[in-house]
Amino acid sequence: MFGFSVREVDAAEFAAWVNDADHKLRVIDVRQMPEIAQGTVPKAEALPLHTLPAKVHELPRDEKLVLV
Numbered sequence: 001m002f003g004f005s006v007r008e009v010d011a012a013e014f015a016a017w018v019n020d021a022d023h024k025l026r027v028i029d030v031r032q033m034p035e036i037a038q039g040t041v042p043k044a045e046a047l048p049l050h051t052l053p054a055k056v057h058e059l060p061r062d063e064k065l066v067l068v
Contacts, residue, residue, distance in 0.1 A: 004061075014066065018042045025064040041068045 009017075017023045029036055029044035036046055047055060059065060 009066075014068075017066070023064075025066055026060065027066045027068060028059070029068045031068070044068060 017025055018027070027041060027044040028047045029041050030047060030049040030052060032048050033046070
């Protein structure tokens with residue numbers, strides 16, 4: 001139906017992806033704003049989890065998405 005796969009990665013693998021310019025990905029931080037204020041994830045866009053259902057159609061289908 002959606003044509004996607006989900007897998008869990010550890011912090012080391014995620015850091016390698018973020019630091020690799022050839023690794024195209026989009027990082028979505030689904031934490032609440034008070035949590036994000038305590039520390040950010042490199043290259044992440046804030047999209048709190050409770051807003052995801054209304055915004056999921058805006059997410060690109062041709063990019064690797066990493067949800068934190």
